[in-house]
Amino acid sequence: METSEQVAIAQVRAGYTEAFRVLVERHSRGLFRLAWRMTGNRQDAEDVVQETFLRAYRQLRRFDGRASFGTWLHRIAANRALDLVRARKLREAHRPRADEEESDPLAGLPGGEPGPERLAMSGEVQRKLAEAMDRLSADERAAFVLRHFEGVSSEDIGRALGVHPVTARQAVFRAVQKLRRSLEPLMGTGI
Amino acid sequence: MSHLSEEQLVWHYYGEAEDAAGADEHLARCPECRQAYAALQRVLNLVDGAPAPGLGESYGREVWERLRPALPKRRRWLPLEFPRGWAVVVATAALVALAFVAGRYSHRQEPIAQGGPPSQQVRDRVLLVAVGDHLERSQMVLAELVNTRPRAVVDISPERQIASDLVGENRLYRQTAAFSGETALASLLEELEPLLLEIARGPSRLTAIELERFRRRVESEGMLFKIRVVGSNVREREKDKEL
Numbered sequence: 001m002e003t004s005e006q007v008a009i010a011q012v013r014a015g016y017t018e019a020f021r022v023l024v025e026r027h028s029r030g031l032f033r034l035a036w037r038m039t040g041n042r043q044d045a046e047d048v049v050q051e052t053f054l055r056a057y058r059q060l061r062r063f064d065g066r067a068s069f070g071t072w073l074h075r076i077a078a079n080r081a082l083d084l085v086r087a088r089k090l091r092e093a094h095r096p097r098a099d100e101e102e103s104d105p106l107a108g109l110p111g112g113e114p115g116p117e118r119l120a121m122s123g124e125v126q127r128k129l130a131e132a133m134d135r136l137s138a139d140e141r142a143a144f145v146l147r148h149f150e151g152v153s154s155e156d157i158g159r160a161l162g163v164h165p166v167t168a169r170q171a172v173f174r175a176v177q178k179l180r181r182s183l184e185p186l187m188g189t190g191i
Numbered sequence: 192m193s194h195l196s197e198e199q200l201v202w203h204y205y206g207e208a209e210d211a212a213g214a215d216e217h218l219a220r221c222p223e224c225r226q227a228y229a230a231l232q233r234v235l236n237l238v239d240g241a242p243a244p245g246l247g248e249s250y251g252r253e254v255w256e257r258l259r260p261a262l263p264k265r266r267r268w269l270p271l272e273f274p275r276g277w278a279v280v281v282a283t284a285a286l287v288a289l290a291f292v293a294g295r296y297s298h299r300q301e302p303i304a305q306g307g308p309p310s311q312q313v314r315d316r317v318l319l320v321a322v323g324d325h326l327e328r329s330q331m332v333l334a335e336l337v338n339t340r341p342r343a344v345v346d347i348s349p350e351r352q353i354a355s356d357l358v359g360e361n362r363l364y365r366q367t368a369a370f371s372g373e374t375a376l377a378s379l380l381e382e383l384e385p386l387l388l389e390i391a392r393g394p395s396r397l398t399a400i401e402l403e404r405f406r407r408r409v410e411s412e413g414m415l416f417k418i419r420v421v422g423s424n425v426r427e428r429e430k431d432k433e434l
Contacts, residue, residue, distance in 0.1 A: 006348055006349055006352065007352060009349050010349035010350070010352045010353050013333055013335070013349060013353075014328050014332075014353055015327075015328070015331070017262050017263065020258075020262065021255045021259075022250060023254060024254055024255045024258060025250070025251030025254075027256060028250055028251040028254040028255075029246055029250055031356070032244075032246060032250070033243055035244075036243065036244055039243075040243055045244075046328055046344065049254060049258060050254070050258060053254070053258050054258065054262075057262055061335070064345065064346070065344070065345075065346040065348065120210075125237065126241075126242065129237070129238065129241055147205060148205075148235065148238065148239075153207060153413060154207060168297075169202075171195075171200050171203075172201070173201055174230075175387075176201050176235070177197070178232075179238060180231070180234050183237055183238070184230065184233050184234060186237075187230070187233055187234070187237075191274070
């Protein structure tokens with residue numbers, strides 16, 4: 001952990017709220033990326049970031065410094081995003097079929113002007129990828145995002161999500177299998 | 192020859208294979224597994240290329256602006272820019288202490304005039320606020336360590352950092368209190384100093400035994416209780432000066 005981060009944490013713990021700004025500005029982007037990949041939705045990701053920092057502020061005394069502050073924050077965010085996706089899946093499961101047809105398959109992708117990375121990937125692939133990610137269960141998606149994008153070990157994924165490492169490994173593996181089934185047909189299309 | 196399973200290939204890709212060297216060796220001599228691994232790599236590399244939403248340069252600041260109203264407004268005790276801010280705090284404390292001592296030993300009656308120098312009452316109150324804050328922060332640091340129950344080794348770097356700041360401040364307030372005949376306060380600050388020094392100059396990582404030893408020392412000296420009593424007395428006097 002960087003010294004400025006340690007100092008900021010010590011200052012917040014001692015009652016200087018303004019020092020929390022250093023931590024917020026340093027970790028906002030990383031948390032947003034994680035939350036967006038887990039929820040597939042910009043507004044949900046924004047909410048996760050906000051709630052993560054609020055929770056971290058309130059629980060700062062519990063932060064023991066064994067993991068880095070960033071890892072601790074990511075763990076909080078992953079759990080919050082997981083709760084959100086689980087709740088959403090539950091709502092969707094109870095929704096009448098007619099509603100499903102109205103759902104936008106691109107809803108999981110960010111709106112606004114496409115960035116260079118987005119342009120680099122064809123619309124068809126983006127759509128398939130978003131659909132494939134949406135087909136994962138909340139736990140599979142969370143475990144996969146943490147393993148694939150965040151580089152978290154399966155043991156730490158288990159710790160972060162409160163499950164046995166073997167369960168975390170199984171979730172990652174199932175997610176990879178599902179993604180392969182959805183995306184492999186595209187590989188022969190020259191995309 | 193038995194091939195690598197899909198699961199083995201996945202964990203090899205993520206660097207968590209149980210036998211990475213064995214898997215590498217197998218891949219080197221098995222074209223079928225090499226092909227399966229390449230197919231897996233292609234899919235996962237495609238996932239890697241998934242676009243992430245663009246965020247403006249000011250994203251962190253925007254998050255802070257949204258978050259700020261939701262955070263409790265607690266007492267400010269250090270400016271954000273730490274080294275420069277700390278110098279300001281020390282300098283301010285020294286000035287306040289000097290003003291306090293000078294006021295105590297000056298028998299001249301000062302007329303209370305608008306726009307003139309601060310009255311003795313104001314100076315006393317400023318010092319009381321500063322000492323009250325100092326005691327509160329010291330109590331927080333000690334309480335944090337006393338209430339920690341580590342299983343193995345615990346990193347006390349944050350507390351160490353605060354304690355090293357508090358040491359200089361403590362010395363200043365102790366001398367001022369002794370000078371001005373505040374014996375109870377001076378005596379408490381004198382007892383507090385070695386504890387702060389022990390934290391500030393000790394190791395940044397303590398074993399459970401070391402922490403337990405420190406906890407017993409703080410408890411045997413009744414330091415947290417004393418700080419609470421004197422601190423509450425200081426806060427009461429601070430309120431009186433306000434009236």
